[in-house]
Each structure stands twice: as structure tokens, then as C-alpha cells.
Amino acid sequence: MKILLVSVNNEKDPYPVAPLGAAYVAAAVKACGHEVRLLDLCFAEDDAGAIEDALKGFQPEVIGISIRNIDNLTYNRNVFYLPRIKNVVNFIKRRTSVPVVAGGSGFSIFPEEVLRFLGLEFGISGEGETAFTAFLDDMGKGGRNIQDIPNLCCLRDGEFRSNGRRYTDVKQKPDRGFLDNRVYLEQGGMANVQSKRGCPFHCTYCTYPAIEGNILRLKEPGAVVEEIKEMITDYGLDYVFFVDDIFNFPEPHAAEICETMLLSGLDISWACFATPKGMTPQLALLMKRAGCKGIEFGSDAGTKKTLNGLGKDFSTDDIRYAADCCRHISLPNAHYVIIGGPGEDPATIKETVSFFGKIAPTAVILLTGLRIYPNTQLHEMAVSHGVISRNRNLFEPIFYVSPEIDMDAVLQDISRHASCNRNWIVPSLNIGCDSNTLKLLRKMGLKGPLWDML
Numbered sequence: 001m002k003i004l005l006v007s008v009n010n011e012k013d014p015y016p017v018a019p020l021g022a023a024y025v026a027a028a029v030k031a032c033g034h035e036v037r038l039l040d041l042c043f044a045e046d047d048a049g050a051i052e053d054a055l056k057g058f059q060p061e062v063i064g065i066s067i068r069n070i071d072n073l074t075y076n077r078n079v080f081y082l083p084r085i086k087n088v089v090n091f092i093k094r095r096t097s098v099p100v101v102a103g104g105s106g107f108s109i110f111p112e113e114v115l116r117f118l119g120l121e122f123g124i125s126g127e128g129e130t131a132f133t134a135f136l137d138d139m140g141k142g143g144r145n146i147q148d149i150p151n152l153c154c155l156r157d158g159e160f161r162s163n164g165r166r167y168t169d170v171k172q173k174p175d176r177g178f179l180d181n182r183v184y185l186e187q188g189g190m191a192n193v194q195s196k197r198g199c200p201f202h203c204t205y206c207t208y209p210a211i212e213g214n215i216l217r218l219k220e221p222g223a224v225v226e227e228i229k230e231m232i233t234d235y236g237l238d239y240v241f242f243v244d245d246i247f248n249f250p251e252p253h254a255a256e257i258c259e260t261m262l263l264s265g266l267d268i269s270w271a272c273f274a275t276p277k278g279m280t281p282q283l284a285l286l287m288k289r290a291g292c293k294g295i296e297f298g299s300d301a302g303t304k305k306t307l308n309g310l311g312k313d314f315s316t317d318d319i320r321y322a323a324d325c326c327r328h329i330s331l332p333n334a335h336y337v338i339i340g341g342p343g344e345d346p347a348t349i350k351e352t353v354s355f356f357g358k359i360a361p362t363a364v365i366l367l368t369g370l371r372i373y374p375n376t377q378l379h380e381m382a383v384s385h386g387v388i389s390r391n392r393n394l395f396e397p398i399f400y401v402s403p404e405i406d407m408d409a410v411l412q413d414i415s416r417h418a419s420c421n422r423n424w425i426v427p428s429l430n431i432g433c434d435s436n437t438l439k440l441l442r443k444m445g446l447k448g449p450l451w452d453m454l
């Protein structure tokens, strides 16, 4: 069959990110013998024109839409991406009547809402490799067994049905031949790679377990390094971001990847997300020797009370120790901090600000308010704390702000504080993350996440 995948994401803030998920799905579909094309709308000046061109020369029999982002999670400067995506889908539906299937991380958080909003019948929630190929197989046979297709969601006659989840074998590899690697490297300063799927932790606000599952599935370190080697030799990609929810957990897996990188003599720079828990001087050094240029810690708060409210399983001592491990070897480290979560009050804010001032990391990325997602503990907390009513629709972005604080006053204080502390980045106030400055730094050829340059 002829399959067209359309990646609709065109967000370029904080930088454009290559549609890695679509490249995984494209590889799996191609391996089943289908003819696949991937239309990436990230840099398209005219969505309709790009779609028109893609349809004209190809005439696909099934179209898959990859939906990465629902909204930008930014309190005060929120962007809801779905109205534009609806225009894209409507244009496709006007031009062709072939089945259109939605998928992607954004879709997986809100499968029913997205299908209703976009007026689509089918979607795949969670990983797409096995599920989408099973869907195509079934379509080729007349579409009679859709109830057996894992991860499939279906909206028929107003009724939403969702089949059970099944996880894909992590031996799958993306096909980067479908990606515009050079443009992403130039404009985004990095390529992306994955060394595991799933997160076993239970932070109260987090959607990641709903997207990738709670069970850790580790890729074989040798296979990860082999993939990176191909990225360098086949596409000239010399800076990668590990998109794993947490790179340094479990620690032996992270260490083995670094050791294998060193043994293979890879010349690559990289960055990753990490947890402060279990960070050691040995691992930090090993990561640095293997090419790590920056670690982004999901530290979240600087007090026991707020760490508890966010469901974190580490302490402020763990955060301090992780920052020390990096500082001692001059490894740039940024810490995401969330202000306004459950348990936050004026005293905890003061303590958190003072804590991150003392540990003095390379950057503090301060997020204000917490986007409330379905099927999270935070949703239950938001209802019981009177922040929202139980029947409040969560699809259009809504944020948890602790009832014990006045967020407008807090933002003013933070703005004052950040103006005297150049290592503070506050997206909701556009402090330290101005997109023109970031673009300029990219034009100067700078790679990596850039928070160490600001």
C-alpha cells in the first residue's frame, strides 16, 4: 500500500525538533513492504500547498498524522496547537477520502478529545510501530478486525472505543532517511536519539507513563551506539539529545552506553534529561568523557513539602549532590523547577529560590503553574483542592496553581529575581529564552540546548 505520514508539528521554540516518532513509524511501515513518504510540515510556509504537492505525486491509500504537541505548557504564554492541526486535517479530508489515522505523543494523552476535535475516526494511542502496521494489514484485508488491533482508538457514530495497549519491541530503529537532518541540525542544533522507553516513577503531574508506559524497556547499549555511529557517518549529525524520560536511570544502563561510546571512539556531543537521584561523581565523569555537554535535571523544587506534592522520590540533598557532581567537573547542568504545585506557599517559594541560588547550577529553568492532564494524580488533587471542577475539560490548557499563592505577585517577584540572576530562564515571562536570541546563536553555528550560553 502507499502510505503518507504527515508530521504536523511546526513549533520552533525552544528549537525545531526532528519528528523522531514518525521516523520510527515510517521505518516499521517500510519494513512491512509498504511504500512510505513522510511530509514534515515543520518548515512549510504553506501547509495546504505542501499537502497538495505531497498528495498529487503519490495518491496514498492511508494517511497517518503525527501529533506531537497539544499545547506549549507555558503558563501566561499558552499556545494551543489543535486549531491549526484541524485546518490541516480538513484540507486533507477535502482532497481525499482515504482513511486518516492520528498518532503521536500529544494524541496519546487525549485520544478521544483529539478524534472529536479533528473529526477523525481512527487513532493509535501510544507506540505506533506494531499498531499502525497491524492497522494497515487489516485495511488491506477489508478492515474487518479493527477490534483486535492494539492501541487502536475509534470514534464511530459518536461513540469512542479504545483497544488495549501493547508495547513495541525496543529493537525497532527509526529511519532517518525520512528526516530533513541537515535543516534540523542547523536550526535546532541537535539530532535526537532514544535509549529506552517507559518511566517507572509516579510524579503526580506527569503524562510520560501514559505515553510510553510504566515499564522500563532498555535498548541494548551496543545497538544505541551503533545507531549514533550511523547518524554521524550517514547524516553528519554530531550533536544529539537523548529523548529518554530519564537518561541516568537505571544507572548501569547509562554507564554502559557511555562506556560503549568511549570504546567505539565516537566523536559526538550530547545532552539529556536526568534525575538527581542516584547521580554519582563517577557517572557524571563517565558521561562527560563520553561527550555529554549538558544535563537537564528534573529537580522540580527546593523543599521537602513541594517535592512531596509533586510526587518526587528524591530529596533536596540528592539535588544538591547531583549539582555538586557536575560542578566539580565543570559539566554544565540545568535544573527544571516548578513553582505553584501542590503544597506551594510563599515560604516554600522563598526556600526553593534560595536553595537553587545556593547550589548555583549553570541554569535554572523555572516553570510556573502545572498543566493539568487527565489520568494524573494532579487532576484529582486539582479537583479536591478546589482549583478546578471535576467536569472541567482539560483538553484546552488549564493550569494548577496552589490556592495558597497569588501567582501574579509571584511572577513579579520572580521577574525581579531573574533580572539579577542571569542563569534563570523563565519561559512564562520570556526571560532568558527570547527566540530571536536563540535563532541568532544558532546562526552563529552554536549547537546543543543553549541554556549554557545565555
Ligand code: B12
Pocket: 005, 009, 011, 012, 013, 014, 015, 016, 017, 018, 020, 021, 022, 024, 025, 063, 064, 065, 066, 067, 068, 069, 070, 071, 072, 073, 074, 101, 102, 103, 104, 105, 106, 108, 109, 123, 124, 126, 127, 128, 129, 132, 168, 190, 191, 192, 194, 207, 208, 211, 212, 241, 242, 243, 244, 245
Ligand atoms: C525529549 C522531549 C523534548 C525535548 C526534545 C529534544 C529533541 N531534540 O528531540 C525538548 C526539551 C526540546 C522538548 C521541547 C518541547 N516539548 Co517535549 N518532550 C520530549 C519527550 C520527553 C520525548 C519526545 C520523543 O522524542 N519521544 C520519542 C519518540 C520516538 O516517541 P513519539 O514521538 O511519542 O513517537 C511514538 C508514538 O507517539 C507514535 N507516533 C508518533 N507519530 C505517529 C504517527 C502515527 C500515524 C502513528 C500511528 C503513531 C505515531 O509512535 C512513535 C514510536 O513509538 C516527550 C514526552 C514523552 N515521553 O513522549 C515530551 C513532549 C512530547 N513534549 C511536550 C511539549 C509540550 C514540548 C514543548 C512545547 C514544551 C515547551 N514549551 O518548550 C516543546 C516543543 C518543542 C518542539 N519544537 O516541538 C509534550 C507534548 C504533549 C503536550 N502536552 O502538548 C510531551 C508529550 C511532554 C508532556 N508534558 O506531556 N521536548
Ligand code: SF4
Pocket: 199, 200, 201, 202, 203, 206, 207, 208, 209, 245, 246, 275, 298
Ligand atoms: S516527571 Fe520524569 S520521573 Fe517523573 S514520572 Fe515523569 S518522566 Fe518519570
